[in-house]
Amino acid sequence: MKTAVIVFPGSNCDRDIAVALESVTGTAPTMVWHRDTDLPDDIGLVAVPGGFSYGDYLRSGAIAARSPVMRAVVDAAGKGLPVLGICNGFQILTEAGLLPGALMRNRGLSFVCRDVALRVGETKSAFTSGYRPGNTIRVPVAHHDGNYVADDATLDRIEGEGQVAFRYAEPVNGSARDIAGLVNAGGNVLGMMPHPERRIEAAHGGRDGRALFEGLLARVGA
């Protein structure tokens, strides 16, 4: 499976996700600069990486979400291309309107940087197909603005429609209903604050993130 990784000024997990994708798919992703207006042909996934795009100016992810390449990402997502946003990438996907809600300052106000336990939700998305619903996995978080907020009607809807991909199994940042990651209605767009790309090999201290990529690869194709 060919993949692409978007690179913004201030992205800092673009290399981590590139290494993870190459490890799982066997092919190095194409790195796509934020000023580009097209994505490569024949890709099975586009990843929006973590970091501090545009220095988190205005709001985390706000400026990146309006960059030229994101128009191509939004178009491709509408046609069903899998899109994965991690950490700042999740913030960018909400700012771009691909996922509902918003990510605000952590309730405790502190930057949180540690391993956390997550419970896998029950979705129809390829992104969670490598896990079983209810599985607990441990992956790191590293964020200041990970407090997921949406109105009650939206929260009820995404829970009812099976769009909650991951929940925190411990207090982390004050997120509504412990939401750590969610998919869109079509299941092809996943945003999550924790970093599965940092738990790919035993040398990382665990491989709990690997199944996310392997599950997607198995579903979307080689």
Add this chain to the structure above:
Amino acid sequence: MKLRIVVTLKNGVLDPQGKAIEHALASLGFAGVGEARVGKLIELEVADGTDDETIDAMCRKLLANTVIENYRVERA
């Protein structure tokens, strides 16, 4: 022409920074401090005659996230 765009959190959206300010003021000994809410003030220079619709679009498309924020435009 100069605009002042005031961006505030919607009612019901928890504001952790506002809460921290409330607690800090209380710990400084100021009594009677109620709720604090933190917003943003954006001063913007635009061409004279820029119409309201365009200014509103700037706010909706970028300056405010209308999922969590309200905005109002003041002409200086």
